[in-house]
Amino acid sequence: MKLKYTGKTKDVYALEDGNYLLQFKDDVTGTNGVFDPGANEVGLTVEGAGRAGLRVTKFFFETLKEKGIPTHYIDADIDKKTMTVKPAEVFGEGLEVICRYRAVGSFLRRYGMYAKEGQPLDAFVEVTLKDDERGDPPISEDALAMLGILSKDEYRVLKELTQQIGNVVKEELAKKEIELYDIKFEFGRTGADNQIVLIDEISGGNMRAYQNDAYIEPLELEKRFL
Template identity: 75%
Template sequence: MEFVYEGKTKDVYALEDGNYLLKFKDDVTGEDGVFDPGANTVGLQIEGAGKAGLRLTTYFFEILKDRGIPTHYIDANIDEAEMIVKPAKMFGKGLEVICRYKAVGSFLRRYGMYAKEGQELDAFVEVTLKDDDRQDPPISADALHMLGILSLDEYVELKSLTQKISGIVKEELAKKGIDLYDIKLEFGRMDEGNGIMLIDEISGGNMRAYKNGVYIEPLKLEKMLS
């Protein structure tokens, strides 16, 4: 296999058959040693985070597969912290899509004049550009369209998929008495067509989950669901 890209939380390799291998790492995003799924820098290392992230990702991707929701997932090797995925075409240089059920994190920092901490949100979807230099700025549907990143029809599909996937994750967590506050997802165009599919991962490292008002760390979340 051929090394392609070193990411914050996983490395990417190209396989001979045209698919890709993702190698999960123990790095998680955050600032000053504090985990933050919305941060655009690696804040700390948590031993076992890579395998835990992959285990949870596999758990959710298998559920999505059963529900007929398109993802890039093919197979996973938990012991090696590796996942094989289909190729996908990025939207521009990459987008992050956040679905919010509670007003916390960057939402509260931006809209704190109006929002109260922990305020209920109705599966609010926001899209940000993957741009570390500009701190991942939020972008509207019209701007995405005008800049040629995605069409307005694609935005509608992106939003619908985000709310559907996030709702499934929320339901699964609720079975264990866990509340999902927000979740960050990534999408790409299918290589064989123009459809949109979920890429990257679904793990404790890209969501905020709480039980009885207490935040659940990524490794603990995986153990609670296994």
């Protein structure tokens, strides 16, 4: 096993068979000690967060597999806090794709002149560049194509997958009377045909979920959901 990348919330190792191993950590993103899935720095360390995140991730990736939705997932070991995945190439230096169902977080900070807090949104898809130095700037479909990051056809696939996966997560959470406000995904290309697949994780650490209008912390989400 060879360490390939040290991330904010997980480390990535290359395996001898060509696949990769993701090691989940107890670090979560945020600012000033407050969790924020949209933050681009580690804000705090929460004991048990890595295992909780992996439990939720395993559930959703296996649900997506049953529905025939493409991901890089192979299997997961909850005790070791690891997930084995297929290799995938990210777009450019990496993109984050957000699916929004209510106006909160950075959406509200940017568009507060027009949007009200908690206002319903129709699975609004937003793409940002993974660029800590520039604060993960949002980028449009046209700019993505002009800068050679992904084609317009690939953008359409990306948007469709984002809404499709977001709705799966939303529906599953709703079964436990939990409402999804927004969720952040990452995608990559894999295989000889460069198929676009969901990569990374689906956990409380990359979504905002509420119950009875009260925000649910990532660790608490795992307890209530699973």
